[in-house]
């Protein structure tokens with residue numbers, strides 16, 4: 065398992081290109097199941113999660129070709145030979161559950177393993193199940209698998225989610241695209257990745273409106289055609305790299321970034337005294353002088369502060385001037401980066417969903433361990449500002465969501481390298 069060594073203290077200057085969004089691409093790829101015609105995705109990120117999704121789709125008989133060094137994915141599911149998403153794939157990547165809605169819509173049946181727990185929480189699927197049942201699916205849990213059938217096809221319905229689940233919204237919208245009649249999804253998730261998925265489905269001939277608002281309406285059609293779609297910029301990678309100059313000092317331009325992807329996050333960076341400006345090429349971020357100011361953060365569904373940037377903001381608050389409180393409202397166990405940051409001299413107290421951070425002048429490099437995707441990168445960010453060397457082990461977590469992190473940061477002057485082990 066590879067490790068990454070960061071030697072802290074260097075200010076960062078330069079540009080970082082931001083890739084296509086992992087969480088958009090993981091919903092766009094299963095959309096190929098909705099049509100017999102080819103779907104081409106450009107600006108695709110080069111990540112291990114994308115490879116995992118390609119393997120899953122191929123296990124159904126879909127063809128997935130990765131072109132132009134992985135930045136273009138050519139998908140086709142003309143002839144499907146299977147509808148089962150195995151536990152060994154789903155447990156590694158929860159997003160595998162996004163094949164449930166498309167398989168039901170296309171084949172009228174699906175067998176999808178429950179993902180099982182993951183590091184950040186139980187991650188149930190009750191909202192996916194109730195939404196698809198409202199469309200006429202019959203879903204039974206047997207031997208850890210969801211056995212779903214739609215013997216009479218799917219029929220449009222009015223659905224109100226108790227929580228604006230991203231994945232459930234994606235599964236329901238994809239299934240409704242081929243259902244008979246109209247579906248209205250209330251308390252729909254509003255994330256930019258949902259908007260991107262709807263744009264792609266519309267290019268495939270779907271009749272959908274309201275994306276980006278809390279109410280999405282879908283007029284089912286008989287069939288969908290192929291399309292070519294460019295994956296939206298990854299707002300979580302963008303926000304992650306915005307923290308790099310904020311914590312290490314200097315000035316970095318994030319190519320392809322724009323404030324509309326991260327309104328609440330940019331407001332919080334401004335409150336912390338970090339200068340963010342829009343340029344023709346992207347977002348420029350600079351730490352005007354000295355330490356960031358301590359601020360309070362509460363994670364919320366979009367357009368609120370993203371839970372996927374909570375760990376990264378915590379790293380910044382560890383070196384901020386003052387005391388900050390971070391409240392995690394989306395997942396039940398998303399502070400696993402805290403004990404690792406504490407090993408670097410951070411002062412953090414976690415009580416349930418609240419973490420209180422007392423900023424220190426300098427963190428100290430230390431050997432630390434990645435536990436989940438976003439926690440891993442928060443340790444890299446902390447290492448940029450720490451005195452001495454930080455060795456982050458188990459970076460396979462990192463490679464799920466960040467392409468070439470050491471390359472992107474070292475291009476801006478960071479002292480960072482990957483140590484390949486067996």
Ligand code: EPZ
Nearest residue numbers: 087090159187188189190191192229230231372394395437
């Ligand atoms: C998506 O996960 C993202 N993953 C997550 O990013 C992100 O953290 C999350 O949305 C929230 O923004 C992808 O898009 C592939 P949810 P998803 O359904 O769809 C509960 C990353 O780091 N819930 O909005 O699984 C659930 O337990 C990953 O890139 C139910 O209770 O998120 C959680 O507490 C991590 N029942 C909350 O809702 C359900 O049926 C948010 O879940 C579904 C969800």
